[in-house]
Amino acid sequence: MQTGPGDNEIIHKVLQGEQAQYALLVNRYQNFVFTIALRYTPNREDAEEIAQDVFVKAYRSLADFRGESKFSTWLYTIVTTTCITFLRKKKIPIHSLDNEQVFEIADNQNSAFRANQVEQKSKVQVLNDALRLLSVDDARIITLFYQAEQSLEEIGRIIGVDPNTAKVKLHRARQRLKEKMEKHFSEEVKDMVG
Structure with missing residues (x-):
């Protein structure tokens, strides 16, 4: 507020x-x-x-x-x-999770705190990698809503549509993000949930 x-x-x-x-x-x-x-x-x-x-x-x-x-x-x-x-x-x-240094750093850390930090960064990295697979418009609307915390009305103004259209676009972008996550990052998603 x-x-x-x-x-x-x-x-x-x-x-x-x-x-x-x-x-x-x-x-x-x-x-x-x-x-x-x-x-x-x-x-x-x-x-x-x-x-x-x-x-x-x-x-x-x-x-x-x-x-x-x-x-x-x-x-x-x-x-x-x-x-x-x-x-x-x-x-x-752009750095990928495939980079062996990421895992070497994680392996060399003994504390649970450090491991947890790497895990959190991995989740963010997987999400960011999945967002990069989306169209520019889909990635932008998801970023605006979830990371920039803009309302549907504000998103509509930014992208030049009414709030209801923004809501539909956001819903479709979330669906495509889910599909990308399941298709390209299924193992990582299982690790996050499991």
């Missing part, structure tokens, strides 16, 4: 010269931006760099925000374009 002044009120103050107010928007949306950036790159440092870049770009473009949609919707667009530009520049390699 959002407390304090609304986004539009903060933006108005920033544009009137109270630049320090921008910190309220950064605090309010830093997890949102970081979560989306992390969807594009598995490297936390890269995601943090992208998030910082996003907030700088958003600050510089704040006068362009017309308030026709929620600030988070406008910010989402900046995040995705910044992520895509970042990845094109860096040509970041």
Whole structure:
């Protein structure tokens, strides 16, 4: 639940010269931006760099925000374009669970805590690998709903459809994700459930 002044009120103050107010928007949306950036790159440092870049770009473009949609919707667009530009520049390699180093690290850790961390990362990695097998549109709607925690109404605005269509698209994307998980990651899914 959002407390304090609304986004539009903060933006108005920033544009009137109270630049320090921008910190309220950064605090309010830093997890949102970081979560989306992390969807594009598995490297936390890269995601943090992208998030910082996003907030700088958003600050510089704040006068362009017309308030026709929620600030988070406008910010989402900046995040995705910044992520895509970042990845094109860096040509970041995608690491797979097939990489033997992952298992060597897991084998060399004695504590149950470390093993649990590797298991959690494995689950996230399997999910991310499955998401990469989906179409861009399917992966985007699943990311928006589950990781960026956007409402169906907001997702509709972002992708340009009404909320009911967004709900249908989300349902179909979940079905396709389930099919990809069962087809390509059946062993991993059994290990997660079992």
